[in-house]
Amino acid sequence: TALVLAVQILGLSAVIIVAVWMGHFRGGFAWQSDPAKEFNFHPVFMVIGMIFLYSDGILAYRVFRNMKKLYIKILHGMIHLGALIFSAVGLKAVFDSHNLAKNPIPNMYSLHSWMGIITVVLFGLQWLSGLTSFLFPGLSMGLKKQYMPHHVFWGIAILTMAGATALMGITEKALFMMKTFPENGSKIPVLDYSHKPPEGILMNCLGIVIVTL
Amino acid sequence: TALVLAVQILGLSAVIIVAVWMGHFRGGFAWQSDPAKEFNFHPVFMVIGMIFLYSDGILAYRVFRNMKKLYIKILHGMIHLGALIFSAVGLKAVFDSHNLAKNPIPNMYSLHSWMGIITVVLFGLQWLSGLTSFLFPGLSMGLKKQYMPHHVFWGIAILTMAGATALMGITEKALFMMKTFPENGSKIPVLDYSHKPPEGILMNCLGIVIVTL
Numbered sequence A, B: 001t002a003l004v005l006a007v008q009i010l011g012l013s014a015v016i017i018v019a020v021w022m023g024h025f026r027g028g029f030a031w032q033s034d035p036a037k038e039f040n041f042h043p044v045f046m047v048i049g050m051i052f053l054y055s056d057g058i059l060a061y062r063v064f065r066n067m068k069k070l071y072i073k074i075l076h077g078m079i080h081l082g083a084l085i086f087s088a089v090g091l092k093a094v095f096d097s098h099n100l101a102k103n104p105i106p107n108m109y110s111l112h113s114w115m116g117i118i119t120v121v122l123f124g125l126q127w128l129s130g131l132t133s134f135l136f137p138g139l140s141m142g143l144k145k146q147y148m149p150h151h152v153f154w155g156i157a158i159l160t161m162a163g164a165t166a167l168m169g170i171t172e173k174a175l176f177m178m179k180t181f182p183e184n185g186s187k188i189p190v191l192d193y194s195h196k197p198p199e200g201i202l203m204n205c206l207g208i209v210i211v212t213l
């Protein structure tokens, strides 16, 4: 449908925009050899994992309507597993960028980091409970039916939290960048190119909510 | 119900915590005579308007179940009008704090401010369309029925946007405060007391979504 397409386009744009932001404007990428550039992997991997793959995983049931239910389940679960893996790498990247810096930066001090950890942990739990409830044969049909609305509700709630976390992350990064600006004599921060990702993310969330309502 | 009570308690705590944060830790309040202190009204008024009154307005239909429908409508509309008024004053306070500062600060550069304006404008439109559709006698019953699900969907979507905007605002304020910290020799920002409002806000949103689902 048109909404599924819209979510794809917005999600992909968000990924491309963060990648360009970090890769082009923020100096590109490196792993542990250069912690400051390792940081740049964080936004990119988090957006791929917690926004793009996350939404796509949810949409699997809408897109492949005529596939066998079991196959869609596996696809849905695998995409969310992918989301979890990207997120884990993205988190490793920030923590490294703090710990391996010449002047190490404290961890977990910000609202962004608190919300972020809660979001990823809840996502992990959601994944585990989805897996045990719907893919393993153990559970009775009645229990599955009871859990289903909670699975859907939390799936959307955690996506909203991920969106809000990403917006806070972008705000933080923008303000950290602003810090060096007074030295250049200018007060207006370079936010021109940072305004699109959140738009994408926001509309993405909105799109998903609309689709799933 | 328990959820309504929970939302009340969380909403009130959020208001009290921001008020204490601004009033006690950030130096208190003033109007145009002291733009820096005038800023402090911004978070307080925005949280009262866009979080507390907003949620309470929505809950009116749940709380006063046995009241006459017309009265609840008026109450619901009035609370949301109150939310709009508090928000307008809160916005006046930030703009003043930027424009009247000795070194004026540019307006509308941040993601927070963009999302914030969009949120308040959408809220205003929602209010107007609610008023014209449900309180004036003109519209046919069929059109009202058609508009209702959109009214509810957007009501919740805009509340979520308000929550995300507030979280970004808190993040900004926290980082602006952090800026002065290296001079004190410490790198860890004073976020200890700032961690509660977003929790309140977040859970508020969640609570509302749960209630209204």
Ligand code: HEM
Pocket: A042, A043, A044, A046, A047, A050, A091, A094, A095, A098, A106, A107, A108, A109, A110, A111, A112, A113, A114, A115, A116, A117, A119, A120, A161, A162, A163, A165, A166, A167, A168, A169, A170, A171, A172, A173, A176
């Ligand atoms: C939903 C996606 C995201 C999650 C779950 C997340 C999570 C986290 C976590 C847990 C930390 C703490 C790392 C530490 O303390 O060592 C962190 C730090 C950081 N993140 Fe993110 N992040 C996300 C998206 C983003 C995005 C999109 C950006 C920016 C474009 C960003 C910018 C930052 C910055 C600047 C820091 C360092 C400052 C701080 O600790 O708050 N994040 N993130």
Ligand code: HEM
Pocket: A058, A059, A061, A062, A073, A074, A076, A077, A080, A123, A124, A126, A127, A128, A129, A130, A131, A132, A134, A135, A151, A152, A153, A154, A155, A156, A158, A212
């Ligand atoms: C953190 C990971 C997960 C998230 C965020 C998530 C989220 C969601 C959401 C939002 C829906 C509603 C889709 C819609 O209404 O179109 C859904 C449906 C569903 N999910 Fe998950 N899910 C996750 C993991 C899993 C896993 C691992 C399984 C097990 C294979 C699973 C099984 C299902 C099933 C069976 C449905 C019902 C589809 C239907 O019949 O409409 N989920 N999930």
Ligand code: HEM
Pocket: B042, B043, B044, B046, B047, B050, B091, B094, B095, B098, B106, B107, B108, B109, B110, B111, B112, B113, B114, B115, B116, B117, B119, B120, B161, B162, B163, B165, B166, B167, B168, B169, B170, B171, B172, B173, B176
């Ligand atoms: C949903 C509620 C909120 C809305 C709609 C909102 C809206 C806005 C707007 C439109 C501006 C731009 C003013 C200008 O450019 O002159 C602004 C600035 C600001 N707000 Fe908020 N705000 C909200 C909540 C908060 C909260 C809770 C805080 C902090 C605790 C906060 C902190 C700030 C700060 C630090 C600025 C100045 C920096 C900037 O322009 O981004 N805001 N807000």
Ligand code: HEM
Pocket: B058, B059, B061, B062, B073, B074, B076, B077, B080, B123, B124, B126, B127, B128, B130, B131, B132, B134, B135, B151, B152, B154, B155, B156, B158, B212
């Ligand atoms: C920006 C302001 C407004 C917002 C955010 C808003 C939001 C909402 C929400 C979320 C609901 C669903 C409540 C529930 O499911 O328990 C609702 C219901 C409703 N609203 Fe509004 N509303 C606003 C203004 C108005 C105005 C001005 C009127 C006109 C008097 C109005 C009339 C109604 C009616 C008739 C219902 C249906 C209640 C029912 O029968 O369940 N709304 N509103």
Ligand SMILES: O=C1O[C@@H]([C@@H](O)CO)C(O)=C1O
Pocket: A039, A097, A098, A105, A176, A177
């Ligand atoms: O905590 C951090 O502060 C900034 C700053 O060090 C440079 O932007 C950054 O990137 C972090 O990860």
